[in-house]
Amino acid sequence: MRILVTGGAGFIGSHLIDRLMVQGHEVVCLDNFYTGHKRNILKWLDNPYFELIRHDITEPIRLEVDQIYHLACPASPVHYQYNPVKTIKTNVMGTLNMLGLAKRVKARFLLASTSEVYGDPDVHPQPEEYRGNVNCIGIRSCYDEGKRVAETLAFDYYRQNNVDIRVARIFNTYGPRMLENDGRVVSNFVVQALRGIPLTIYGDGSQTRSFCYVSDLVEGLMRLMNNEYIGPVNIGNPGEYTILELAKTIQTMVNPDAELVYKPLPQDDPKQRQPDITRAKTWLGWEPTIPLQEGLKLTIEDFRDRIESKEVQKLS
16 A cells, blocks of 8 residues: 655654554655654665655645655644744645645645643543633644644535545654653653753643553554544543652652652643543554563663764764
8 A cells, every 4th residue: 555644754653653653654754854853764765665755844845655654744832832833734725735634635634632632621531522612812722723724624524525635643652762851751851861951840740641652653643544543533641640650650760869840831731631542442442562671671771772873973
């Protein structure tokens, strides 16, 4: 099968491409390298079944493909708030362009939506039926509302044009290849602990998140794409941890002497985040398998290797 992955040089996209290539598909990776990195897909560049196109999806593109995994968009607050207009254009115009492509070539289209569509939820855990509590003019809305519009577009193309869509709502995901400076809590804590600087906790650390290891997430996305269920489907790990628990776990694993410092909670930061994965279990036969400790160990090793190799480069 010929498969397009937008945002394919990014953290999740590159792990997805690894799986698709191993399965023997022909893969087209589309990325503008805003947060993606060529090193993530380096091993496939000389493969005849792999094609890399540097392209910004806010501009249309003509391709012939059977499936489209639409992952392109900065997903961490640091990056999506850096250029909020660009973020919402990527979510709206980019999704329009990709749905238009899917319509023209009759490709199946999977939208990587997000748990952020639930905003700061007042229903816990969050089922797909919950309509969310989003501040539509807040600093996170370029991403939250952008993804909500992307879902609207997907379902409208499905109803009006019979485009074969799938919608995944992705919860916090972590693993190797996360950017060191992406501002997400796992990468923040790991990098701070490895560098021997205090671990920054926003608020009192009582807010909760659920952390899904990237290989589990990719498995969920692929099952949804190749299933007859449209969604939306929550893909995430229902194990819930406070930010303070996560900080102490990483502190213990990397640097027990690391200090914990507290800073004010950013605007609209959700207090709780935990997926109800009943639909994923029922329709996809999917649930996560990698425990947090095991996933963190692999993630820490990856960060350690990258940080050490940067230090070596500086010295040389």
